Amino acid sequence: MTKKTKLFALIGDPVERSLSPEMHNAAFDALGLDCAYIALRVPSEMLADAVEGIRAIRLAGFNVTHPHKVKIIDLLDKLDRSAEMVGAVNIVKNVGGKLVGFNTDGDGAVRALESKVGKLSGKKILLLGAGGAARAIAFSLAQAGAKLTIANRTAPKAKGLVAAINKKLGVKAVHVALKKNILVDEIRRSNILINATSTGMYPDVDRTLVTADMMHHGLIVNDIVYEPLQTRLLREAKKAGARTVDGLGMLVHQGAMAFEIWTGRRAPVKVMEATAKRELSRRG
Numbered sequence: 158m159t160k161k162t163k164l165f166a167l168i169g170d171p172v173e174r175s176l177s178p179e180m181h182n183a184a185f186d187a188l189g190l191d192c193a194y195i196a197l198r199v200p201s202e203m204l205a206d207a208v209e210g211i212r213a214i215r216l217a218g219f220n221v222t223h224p225h226k227v228k229i230i231d232l233l234d235k236l237d238r239s240a241e242m243v244g245a246v247n248i249v250k251n252v253g254g255k256l257v258g259f260n261t262d263g264d265g266a267v268r269a270l271e272s273k274v275g276k277l278s279g280k281k282i283l284l285l286g287a288g289g290a291a292r293a294i295a296f297s298l299a300q301a302g303a304k305l306t307i308a309n310r311t312a313p314k315a316k317g318l319v320a321a322i323n324k325k326l327g328v329k330a331v332h333v334a335l336k337k338n339i340l341v342d343e344i345r346r347s348n349i350l351i352n353a354t355s356t357g358m359y360p361d362v363d364r365t366l367v368t369a370d371m372m373h374h375g376l377i378v379n380d381i382v383y384e385p386l387q388t389r390l391l392r393e394a395k396k397a398g399a400r401t402v403d404g405l406g407m408l409v410h411q412g413a414m415a416f417e418i419w420t421g422r423r424a425p426v427k428v429m430e431a432t433a434k435r436e437l438s439r440r441g
């Protein structure tokens with residue numbers, strides 16, 4: 158670090174398990190940029206003060222994670238189209254003292270999935286979840302031309318999300334109940350199943366919403382959970398002969414998009430991916 162080092166950060170609560178500091182610092186190093194990235198635990202009641210502090214010390218940019226992705230909006234000066242549409246922010250850039258919010262969760266997930274399985278346009282996709290991450294992903298999937306069905310444990314959230322997508326994008330997404338017999342029917346007709354809920358995430362690693370008997374071998378199964386990388390859902394998918402895509406790609410691509418927004422440079426995606434993988438296997 159020098160006296161001119163540009164500082165970036167993650168704000169959230171908790172932040173201990175985030176891989177963003179390792180990924181971004183490795184990317185800055187790879188490109189020889191005089192930048193550094195730190196993780197800052199900010200409890201909800203301190204969010205407004207933290208953002209004032211960020212303005213005062215002129216942080217160049219920051220990531221926003223749970224539980225601040227929605228509440229941060231009122232504290233920013235401007236939103237780009239992605240954040241405006243989704244109603245949540247995961248990246249902020251300091252543009253000449255103005256804090257501008259973006260959302261790359263959805264496009265990161267679509268980029269990652271398309272890099273593995275090709276274009277999603279016309280594909281029938283069942284998305285599980287209607288929380289923060291699922292919301293961003295749902296908008297990006299609909300924009301990519303997927304035929305989207307959404308199921309969520311709390312059904313009114315899925316209904317509300319579908320209504321918002323259909324209204325804002327003029328598409329015909331639908332919602333179904335998160336019930337075994339309904340999911341079985343839906344999965345039979347689907348090309349891709351995406352888990353955008355937190356089920357199966359460390360430490361609750363044995364949980365899954367879908368088991369092998371509900372899947373078919375023509376299915377592609379993508380889990381956005383990346384800790385562990387081989388979730389119970391993906392293990393069930395393999396048992397059914399389905400193709401699996403783990404959550405590493407989404408993590409890396411949303412990070413790469415942040416890097417590009419902040420630095421204007423092409424992100425060293427391979428370096429970021431190798432770093433995230435190494436860190437995850439180090440944790441075991």
Ligand code: ATR
Pocket residue numbers: 223285286287288289290291309310311312314353354355356366
């Ligand atoms: P994130 O920002 O990571 O998306 P979130 O907004 O809290 O986190 O959303 C978590 C998602 O996982 C929601 O879709 C949640 O379902 P509810 O809306 O019904 O709460 C889903 N989820 C979490 N635990 C679950 C479980 N045990 N079974 C089914 N869905 C679950």
